[in-house]
Amino acid sequence: MADDVLFEFLHMEIVSYVEQSAKKDEKDRLVAKLEQMGYRVGQSVVERLTKDTPRFSSELDIIKFICKDFWSSILKKQVDNLRTNHLGVYVLQDNKFRFLVQLSASKQYLEAAPKYLAFTCGLVRGALANVGLNCIVTAEVSNMPACKFQIMIQRS
């Protein structure tokens, strides 16, 4: 079993590596690149998580799975609050986000925070894509270490 600390360090190194390499081209590639890395991991992880489970019965069922099982296996806790407009937009609030707790909980690093959420956005998008929901996932931080993930389901 790999230790949790190791994963957190690895995540930090990935963020800092991508940030350094992004300086060469453009800054806005940073979040997209991290998101893309997360997407691929999310796709594989969700396959393992849902291997022996019954089929999901509804969209809400899938979102609940993300909030509980997915979140607790990956971010070591459940989502604290889930809101929806019942039109395909879900907002997941995590009051103590795993990758933000190591940062100072002041306004000082607020600008640096989004890059620590991008990988997770990708994880969630990848996971949802593989259980049949195409979506856009974005995240925002207003008050460290709490953050909100917004999932917008894309219906075609």
Next chain:
Amino acid sequence: MSRQGGRSADPRKVSQELFTLTYGSLVSQLVKDYESDEEVNKQLDKMGYNIGIRLVEDFLARSGERRCNDFRETADIIAKSGFKMFLGITPTVANWSAAGDEFSLIFDNNPLTDFVELPEEHSQLNYSNILCGVIRGALETVQMDVNVRFVQDLLKGDNQTELKVKFIKRLEDAVPAGEE
């Protein structure tokens, strides 16, 4: 109807796989970003080093290990305590040099490579090279300058995965990492 608990996926196993897969996504990103395998190895080593210098503090705090009397003791602690704590594996310490300044860590299994096959065109890639960096960084923090390298790798068709750790010198009055 909402689904009830009783999910069979073991959360610890998922953590392990998440780690392995995330590491994989990093390596594949590096392979895309750099032209040569050598550069990728170097970058992995560097990232490992950054992890190692911080990881060792976590290790010392949690394991309660004391100062080592000699390099042999250091080797045992790395293998039996360090690797056990962070990766859940215990590599074998072997192949001591006559001078007692170099040993090998032999891995029967390596969680980093669980889902990995190395394509032929990347024969120079040391997939798990991050481990070299971690050991180097960790030992540097406890004032030992070492050289760590892969000499055999299961991924490359060798019979076992072997890492060589060579003691170079003791660092006196080392400047704390990151404050040069």
